[in-house]
Every structure is written in C-alpha cells, then in structure tokens.
Amino acid sequence: MSFKVEKRQELDLRLFYLTPVLAVVLTVLSGFLLFLLMGYDPFLGIYYFFISPLLSSYGLAELGLKASPLILIAVGLAIGFRANVWNIGAEGQLTMGAIAGGGLALALIDVQAFWVLPLICVAGIIGGMAYAAIPAFLKARWDVNEILTSLMLTYVATLFLSTLVFGPWKDPMGFNFPQSEMFAESATLPIVLEGTRLHLGVIVALLVAVTGWVLMTRTIIGFQIRVVGQAPAAAAFAGFSRKRMIWLSLLTSGGLAGLAGLFEVAGPIGQLIPSISPGYGFTAIIVAFLGRLHPIGIIGAGLIMALSYIGGENAQVEAGMPQAVTGVFQGLLLFFLLASDFLARYRIRFEAHTAKRKEALAP
Amino acid sequence: MTATPTRLELRAISKRFPGVLANDSVDLNVAAGEIHALLGENGAGKSTLVKIIYGVLHADEGEMLWEGETVKVADPHAARNLGIGMVFQHFSLFEAMTVLENIALGIENPGDMNALAERVIEVSHAYGLPLDPGREVHTLSVGERQRIEIVRCLLQNPRLLIMDEPTSVLTPQEVERLFETLRQLSTEGVSILYISHKLDEIKQLCDRATILRGGKVVDSCDPKQETAKSMAAMMIGTEVRPLSQREGSSSEKIRLEVQGLNLDSDHAFGVTLRDVTFSVREGEIFGIAGVAGNGQNELFQALTGERPVHIAQEILIDGMAAGRMGAAARRRMGMCSVPEERNGHAAVPEMSLTENFILSGYGRMGLLSSGFIRNDAAEELSRRVVKDFNVKTAGVGASAGSLSGGNLQKFIVGREILQNPGVLVISQPTWGVDAGAAAAIHEALFALAEKGSAIIVISQDLDELMALSDHLAVINMGSLSKSMVTAKASIDEIGLLMGGLHGMTEHQPGPNGGNANVV
Known part of the structure; x- marks a missing residue:
C-alpha cells in the first residue's frame, strides 16, 4: 500500500469550520497524555486547566480581561493575513503603543479631565501604527520580508521599554523598582463589572470585532483586501494597489495592537513596567487562525486562548505545574489546527502499490 | 528512406x-x-x-x-x-541552489557529488557549454541557465x-553557440x-x-x-479564410492612440516593448497577431494600466494622456479589458459571480455608496450578464471557478461589455472556448463596435483575427508591425512577420506573393 496526497478541487467548507473544534479536542487529549507522563493526575490537571476557571464570576471576568487584547490584536492581524501581509510583530507594536500612550499619561499625571483617557488611547494607536509603519515602508518600497522585520522590531521595542522604566521614567518614590509612577485616575480605564478587573477594553474589543466583520464583508476596502490576498493578478486587473493594502493592513493591525498595549497599562497594570504582556501579540496570531480569520470566529478563539492563560496560572497555583505548561498548550493548539487544516485542503488516497515503472518500459 | x-x-x-x-x-x-x-x-x-x-x-x-x-x-x-531528453522553454531551476545541486535533482542516478561535478565540467566543456558547478543559479544569465538544462540532459547520454x-530567451551570440552544440551532437x-x-x-x-x-x-x-x-x-x-464581413469604420474619431510606447520587461522571460505605435478609431476592431511570448502580455499590461508606462503621452484615450494612469483610472476614462487568463486574472475563482462583477464594475457601474458595496445592485447586474450572454450557471452566487471555461469567458466578456466601454482591450477572446460560445463572443464584439467603441483584439489565432478585425498588425519580439487593412492583408506577409522577418516581402516579392485572400 502507498498513499497519495491530492489537493482538493474546492476547499471543503464544512471541514474548514470543523477543524478548529477538532484541534481543541486533540489539544485536550494530548494535554491529558502529557499530564499522565509528567506524573500528575490527568483528570485533575484537565479540571484545573479548563474547567475550574469557568466556575466563578471572578474567573469569567479574568477570561474577558485576557481575551480582549487577544481579540483586539487578532482582528487587525486577520485583515493583514487575508491580504497576504504577515505582521508577526504585534507584540512590538503593542509595546510601542503602551510606551506612547503611557508616556503621555505620565506627562499628564496631574491633569484630572475627561479628555485624558481618549487622548492617551489615540496616542497608543498612533504609537502602534508608527512602529508598524517601519515594516510597511520597507515592504512597500523594497519588498523586504515583513515577517522578519516586524518580528525583529519586537525585541527592540521590549528593550526600549526596559530602558525607559529602568532609567528616565522610573518612579523616584518607587524604592528603585523598575516601574513608572501609577497613572492618574483620569488615565485609567473604568471597570465595567464591579468587584473584578474587567474594564472598558472588553467592550471596545467586541466593537472592533463587529466593525472588522462589517469592513471585510460589506465594504470595498474589505473586498480589495480579499482580492489582493486570493488572486494578486486579479487585483492588478481591477486596479487595486498592493502597496496600499500593505500600508492599510500593517497600520490597522499595528494601531489595534498599540491600543491593546495601552489598555493593558491603563487597565489592570496601571503603570509602565518592563513586562506588560504575556505574549499577547504572538498568541493573537494563533487566535486569528483558530478563528479562521473571521472577526466573529476570533471572539470565540480569543476566549479559548484566554482560558489557556488562566488555566495555566490555575494549574501552577493549584497543582504546582511548571509555568511552561501554558506555552505548551498554546503550541499544541496551533500545531493541531495547522495539521487538521491540511485535511480540509487535501485528501489522502490510498492505493495498492504496483511495479508501475517496470510495466512502463515493457514492450 | x-x-x-x-x-x-x-x-x-x-x-x-x-x-x-x-x-x-x-x-x-x-x-x-x-x-x-x-x-x-x-x-x-x-x-x-x-x-x-x-x-x-x-x-x-x-x-x-x-x-x-x-x-x-x-x-x-x-x-x-x-x-529521451527534453529542454523546456521555461526552465525549472532552484535559484538558491548551485548548478550542481540542480543537476543532481534532475537526473536519475546522481551518485557521488564530486564525481558528478567532474562529469558536469567534462561534458559542458566537450560541448562548448561552460558551466561552473559551484555557482548559484540566481547569479547566472538566462542563457547560462539553459545550459544547465541541456547539460542535465546530456549527462544521461540521450x-x-x-x-x-x-x-x-537567448541573445544572437548564444543562439550561434547553441547551434554549434546541436550540430556537434547531431554528428555524434x-x-x-x-x-x-x-x-x-x-x-x-x-x-x-x-x-x-x-x-x-x-x-x-x-x-x-x-x-x-x-x-x-x-x-x-493558403486556403481562403473566412474574412471579416465588416465594412470598417468610416469615422475619423480616434478613441485610442498609442505613440512610441516603450516598456521594459519585468522578469527573466519577459519581452521589452519597443516603439509600439498604432491607433484605433471609433467603431473599429483592431487585431494584434503574433506568436505567443512576443510581448502580447506586456502590451496588454501597458494598454490597460496594470503596468503604467513612464510617459503619459504614449497612450491617449479619447485624446487624453493616460500613460501614467493605473487600471482603475483608465477604467473610469472608459477603457475596459479582458485578460487572457480567466482564473486568477480576469476573475477570482473562489469568489461568486456577483463578487467578480464588482471586481471590475464597482467604479463604472456605481456599485458603491460611501465605501459600502451595494450588493443588491451588483447581484442584479450579474444576473443581467448571465441572462444577456446566456451563461450557464447555478446562479450568480456560484463561484467563478465552478463554471466551465466557455461560460466563465462569456460572463467576463459580458461583464465588460455591459459597462459600455469606449475602448475595449481583449486578449485571446475565445481561447479554449467551445464554438457556440466563441460565436456568441464574436457577435457581442461586433455589436459593441457598432455602438462606437474601439476594440483591440490580441490573439494568436489568425483565423479569429481575420474574421473579426478591420485592421491588424503583427507583434514580434516586442515590436509592432505597420497596421494593414485586414481584407487586403497578404497571408504571406503576416506569416513572415510572425516568423520574425520584418520587411522581407519588400525585398523579395515571390511569385505567389500578394493577396492570398481572394474572396
């Protein structure tokens, strides 16, 4: 027996939307196996990881808190991915957004006015956009691979943030800890669910997802993005500019990542510290694909990935598991998703092996 | 024998x-x-x-x-x-790999790499095709790349x-050298x-x-x-071909004028357009004949604005300089087009017919209101194309890729004609299309010309051009011949022009020269 892999004539849509579910199931199953091999009670491990965080209102609020930056960033990334623009550096744009908006919050620390919060939000967006403009310019001008430039710039951004909070922006009253002053009340996001940390960002994230959906399905801009991604020659025929799409998708995803970064520092953190994100910018890439690059799918995917963060923390606290378990689960999920995607695009055909070569030459 | x-x-x-x-x-x-x-x-x-x-x-x-x-x-x-060995017209080489690696990948039993390298040097020198096995392919010229393919064949003693x-793809000197190699092989x-x-x-x-x-x-x-x-x-x-029954346009109004158009090729197998000049009047169908790969794609791109040229005055649409405009701007000026490749160029295969209508029609047909797509209007127009051009499809929601070649071509041609273009550039209008659809497309083009549009047909099918066009010219190696009246054109001359012998007939008029199309 041998087997042959054939490309399907048309994408199997049913499988296309079913595979994310399959990927989640396979991730849980291998998690089970992993816990067993590591010597933990697998049932208890799964319980701490996937179920107990959902049993309290505090847990649910935390879920929303972690899901909102993921959704916000993933919606922006998905727009780019649809246009074949691969922004891998959302983490860096998030950091730059936090620096720009947070820096402004520090400058306005004595101002108590309603306009401070909107203003620092705009600064956060601009910070992210400006940082994404670097790979956009390089790609549009010289066709430099945006995957590499955006990724490498991420490390520059995190080190720049450290430089600031270890140096000029360090709180003089902070006992020499590498952190800025706490932001003023006017530069802090209001809480939407009393007694939890769930802030206004979650509503913004949902609005952005819905807006993204309308943009992609109803407007000529979304149409252009899809055509550029699916058939570049047809886009040239229609007169859609590929360069414009590069700028548009990088600026959009950069701006949204910047806003997500600002929401972190103006929300649960409340100040600038060296590490403001547990890798939201990278995890959002998984969220975008798990959500099938569809803004509404991304909301669901964002919640699932948020659960992996909370579950991971929970498993650390309750069962003493290592911190790496979160990353392992996220990796497993992406792996299974990509692997099962293969089935939606290709079919595997088994056939009996014959000595075809010999036959071919026989007279 | x-x-x-x-x-x-x-x-x-x-x-x-x-x-x-x-x-x-x-x-x-x-x-x-x-x-x-x-x-x-x-x-x-x-x-x-x-x-x-x-x-x-x-x-x-x-x-x-x-x-x-x-x-x-x-x-x-x-x-x-x-x-049996074969050297294809377009090579399949890995640019980032060395000559030797590429050769090893393409032969049956590469064996030891050092021994292979020696054989490559030996064979390549024996046949006057010097190659350095260690060079990376991307550093080589097109002619040198062809040598790799030839040497790869020769290593297997074909x-x-x-x-x-x-x-x-070769320069005249490279051609001379290749011929020497081929003659040597022949004597062996x-x-x-x-x-x-x-x-x-x-x-x-x-x-x-x-x-x-x-x-x-x-x-x-x-x-x-x-x-x-x-x-x-x-x-x-030399058999009599069905000739254009058209009287030709009597109008003097020029709708498209191309003057001294130059455009460099943008890839290794491309052709550079040199000093292309022609004009098409209202109601006229202008044919461009030629063997594939002589600059037809480049000319199509330059005319439609997919690749704007450097000087605006080189292309005039209804008298207005349009050379530097992109495709969308030229469409607004009334120039529509149908590229040769249906799937992925003229249409997005994964998208529905309605979406494919939006692709080229959104601007001219007023399908946008403040950036939002008017889906109902687009759907209605697509239905009209399907009905008027007799496109067989499950509905306008069906993906373009699900239609047969002929039906998709009818949809694409219909989409452009419905937009009432002043100038229509159409490449290979009936390529791979059944006879019924081809006749329908020809009829539609005649009707469009009747209404005063100028139509440029780029085709490799000489019969089609003879039947469709009023005037025609031949493109060869990126240059366009003088235009001639189709009804008076001599098949011999067209044949020679297609074979790359410009002006031969002027010097050596043969006994059978002149008009082969006696009706």
Whole structure:
C-alpha cells in the first residue's frame, strides 16, 4: 500500500469550520497524555486547566480581561493575513503603543479631565501604527520580508521599554523598582463589572470585532483586501494597489495592537513596567487562525486562548505545574489546527502499490 | 528512406482534449543524428506531440516506435530511461541552489557529488557549454541557465533531445553557440527534435521539417531547399479564410492612440516593448497577431494600466494622456479589458459571480455608496450578464471557478461589455472556448463596435483575427508591425512577420506573393 496526497478541487467548507473544534479536542487529549507522563493526575490537571476557571464570576471576568487584547490584536492581524501581509510583530507594536500612550499619561499625571483617557488611547494607536509603519515602508518600497522585520522590531521595542522604566521614567518614590509612577485616575480605564478587573477594553474589543466583520464583508476596502490576498493578478486587473493594502493592513493591525498595549497599562497594570504582556501579540496570531480569520470566529478563539492563560496560572497555583505548561498548550493548539487544516485542503488516497515503472518500459 | 536507421517513429498519434483535437493522426519519423524541426503556429499541436513523446501526456490512439520497437512511455522517468531528453522553454531551476545541486535533482542516478561535478565540467566543456558547478543559479544569465538544462540532459547520454523554442530567451551570440552544440551532437548520432516558429533558424539548422497545422501533419520539407516564405505559407496555409464581413469604420474619431510606447520587461522571460505605435478609431476592431511570448502580455499590461508606462503621452484615450494612469483610472476614462487568463486574472475563482462583477464594475457601474458595496445592485447586474450572454450557471452566487471555461469567458466578456466601454482591450477572446460560445463572443464584439467603441483584439489565432478585425498588425519580439487593412492583408506577409522577418516581402516579392485572400 502507498498513499497519495491530492489537493482538493474546492476547499471543503464544512471541514474548514470543523477543524478548529477538532484541534481543541486533540489539544485536550494530548494535554491529558502529557499530564499522565509528567506524573500528575490527568483528570485533575484537565479540571484545573479548563474547567475550574469557568466556575466563578471572578474567573469569567479574568477570561474577558485576557481575551480582549487577544481579540483586539487578532482582528487587525486577520485583515493583514487575508491580504497576504504577515505582521508577526504585534507584540512590538503593542509595546510601542503602551510606551506612547503611557508616556503621555505620565506627562499628564496631574491633569484630572475627561479628555485624558481618549487622548492617551489615540496616542497608543498612533504609537502602534508608527512602529508598524517601519515594516510597511520597507515592504512597500523594497519588498523586504515583513515577517522578519516586524518580528525583529519586537525585541527592540521590549528593550526600549526596559530602558525607559529602568532609567528616565522610573518612579523616584518607587524604592528603585523598575516601574513608572501609577497613572492618574483620569488615565485609567473604568471597570465595567464591579468587584473584578474587567474594564472598558472588553467592550471596545467586541466593537472592533463587529466593525472588522462589517469592513471585510460589506465594504470595498474589505473586498480589495480579499482580492489582493486570493488572486494578486486579479487585483492588478481591477486596479487595486498592493502597496496600499500593505500600508492599510500593517497600520490597522499595528494601531489595534498599540491600543491593546495601552489598555493593558491603563487597565489592570496601571503603570509602565518592563513586562506588560504575556505574549499577547504572538498568541493573537494563533487566535486569528483558530478563528479562521473571521472577526466573529476570533471572539470565540480569543476566549479559548484566554482560558489557556488562566488555566495555566490555575494549574501552577493549584497543582504546582511548571509555568511552561501554558506555552505548551498554546503550541499544541496551533500545531493541531495547522495539521487538521491540511485535511480540509487535501485528501489522502490510498492505493495498492504496483511495479508501475517496470510495466512502463515493457514492450 | 535513407540508410540511417529510424530512431523515433510515430504512427497515427491522436490526442483529444475537451473540445479540441490537439493531434489528429500524426505520423513522424526522426532518423538517427537528424535535426528535425517541428514547425507550426500556436495551437498547431507541437507541444502536445512532444509532451506525448516525453511521457508527460498520453496519446489516445496511435503507437510510438523507439528504434524499431513499440514502446509505451508512462512518464518522463520512463522517457529518460529510453534515452529521451527534453529542454523546456521555461526552465525549472532552484535559484538558491548551485548548478550542481540542480543537476543532481534532475537526473536519475546522481551518485557521488564530486564525481558528478567532474562529469558536469567534462561534458559542458566537450560541448562548448561552460558551466561552473559551484555557482548559484540566481547569479547566472538566462542563457547560462539553459545550459544547465541541456547539460542535465546530456549527462544521461540521450539519443533523442527535444528542444522546445530554445532560442526565444537567448541573445544572437548564444543562439550561434547553441547551434554549434546541436550540430556537434547531431554528428555524434544524437537525434534532435527542434520546435520553433522562427523560419530562418530552421533553415540554418535543420535537416528536415514537419509542418503541423490544426493538429495534422500538413507537409514536410527540407528547409534548406525552401524559402522562409514558402515555409510560412505551409505553416499558415493558403486556403481562403473566412474574412471579416465588416465594412470598417468610416469615422475619423480616434478613441485610442498609442505613440512610441516603450516598456521594459519585468522578469527573466519577459519581452521589452519597443516603439509600439498604432491607433484605433471609433467603431473599429483592431487585431494584434503574433506568436505567443512576443510581448502580447506586456502590451496588454501597458494598454490597460496594470503596468503604467513612464510617459503619459504614449497612450491617449479619447485624446487624453493616460500613460501614467493605473487600471482603475483608465477604467473610469472608459477603457475596459479582458485578460487572457480567466482564473486568477480576469476573475477570482473562489469568489461568486456577483463578487467578480464588482471586481471590475464597482467604479463604472456605481456599485458603491460611501465605501459600502451595494450588493443588491451588483447581484442584479450579474444576473443581467448571465441572462444577456446566456451563461450557464447555478446562479450568480456560484463561484467563478465552478463554471466551465466557455461560460466563465462569456460572463467576463459580458461583464465588460455591459459597462459600455469606449475602448475595449481583449486578449485571446475565445481561447479554449467551445464554438457556440466563441460565436456568441464574436457577435457581442461586433455589436459593441457598432455602438462606437474601439476594440483591440490580441490573439494568436489568425483565423479569429481575420474574421473579426478591420485592421491588424503583427507583434514580434516586442515590436509592432505597420497596421494593414485586414481584407487586403497578404497571408504571406503576416506569416513572415510572425516568423520574425520584418520587411522581407519588400525585398523579395515571390511569385505567389500578394493577396492570398481572394474572396
């Protein structure tokens, strides 16, 4: 027996939307196996990881808190991915957004006015956009691979943030800890669910997802993005500019990542510290694909990935598991998703092996 | 025949594709050490035939004899084992790898790399094709890349070498050198099957030529005894073709004017457009003939704005300079277009017909209101195209990729015509389309011209151009010939122009020259 892999004539849509579910199931199953091999009670491990965080209102609020930056960033990334623009550096744009908006919050620390919060939000967006403009310019001008430039710039951004909070922006009253002053009340996001940390960002994230959906399905801009991604020659025929799409998708995803970064520092953190994100910018890439690059799918995917963060923390606290378990689960999920995607695009055909070569030459 | 043994013999080879008989009972004999030309227009069936010999395609009927024995070639692997090598027109090399690595990937038993490297140097020098095995392919010129393909074949000691339009990418010096190599191989007993439409090359190089037309062998000759002119006549045929019944436009209003258009090619296999000049009046259909790969794609891109040119004045649409405009801006000025490739260029296969209507019609047909797509309006217009042009589809929600070639082409042509273009540029309007759809498309183009549009048809199908156009010109190596009135054009002259012999007829008017289209 041998087997042959054939490309399907048309994408199997049913499988296309079913595979994310399959990927989640396979991730849980291998998690089970992993816990067993590591010597933990697998049932208890799964319980701490996937179920107990959902049993309290505090847990649910935390879920929303972690899901909102993921959704916000993933919606922006998905727009780019649809246009074949691969922004891998959302983490860096998030950091730059936090620096720009947070820096402004520090400058306005004595101002108590309603306009401070909107203003620092705009600064956060601009910070992210400006940082994404670097790979956009390089790609549009010289066709430099945006995957590499955006990724490498991420490390520059995190080190720049450290430089600031270890140096000029360090709180003089902070006992020499590498952190800025706490932001003023006017530069802090209001809480939407009393007694939890769930802030206004979650509503913004949902609005952005819905807006993204309308943009992609109803407007000529979304149409252009899809055509550029699916058939570049047809886009040239229609007169859609590929360069414009590069700028548009990088600026959009950069701006949204910047806003997500600002929401972190103006929300649960409340100040600038060296590490403001547990890798939201990278995890959002998984969220975008798990959500099938569809803004509404991304909301669901964002919640699932948020659960992996909370579950991971929970498993650390309750069962003493290592911190790496979160990353392992996220990796497993992406792996299974990509692997099962293969089935939606290709079919595997088994056939009996014959000595075809010999036959071919026989007279 | 002669004393030399027959190396390859084809008997009554037929190959049918949906809607076309690509090879119709083709007989062919290639003697040992012979350089044998396969001559014919595009679509004559040359490529299909050599792909059958090389095992890429399989014949529906007929038999193939290799050195006197019947063989069935299942795939190129089997062909190589028999001793058949082929150099394709467009090479398949990995640019980031070295010459040696590329060669090792393409042969059956590469063996030890050092030994292979020595053999590469030895073989390449023996045949005047110097190659450095360690060089990376991306640093090589197109001619050097072709050497890799040839050396790769030679390493396997072929007894038949098939070359598909090998000189189309070479400079004259490189062509000379290649011919020397081929002659050397021939004296060593290697047979060469040489595909080309360049008449002078065939005269220079080949011992015998078989001429294909419409899938059939129509003639064979000794090229050295023929003139380029007589071979052109054999290639194109002298039978009376259905001629354009059109009176031609009486209007003096020029809708499209192209003056001294120049455009550099943007990739290795591209053609540079040089000083292309023509004009098309209101109600006129202007044909551009030529063998594929002589700049048709570049001309289409330059005309439609997919690749704007540097000087605005080189293209005038209704008198307005449009050379620097992009495709969307030219569409607003009334220029619509239909590219040759349906899937992925004229249409997005995964998208619905409605979405594909939006693709080119959103601007001219007012399908946007403040950036939002008016889906209802787009759907209604798509339905109208489907109805008016008799497109067979499950509905306007069906994906473009699900339609048959002919139906998708009718939709695409209908989409552009519905937008009432002032100038329509259409490339290969009926390529791979069944006869019914082709007639419908021709009718639609006539009707559009009647309404005062200027139409430019780029086609490799000479019959089609003869039937459609009022005026026509021939494109060869990126230059466009002078335009001629189709009804008075001489087939001989067109044939010579297509074969790259500009101005030959002026100097050597043959006895059969003049008008072959006596109606």
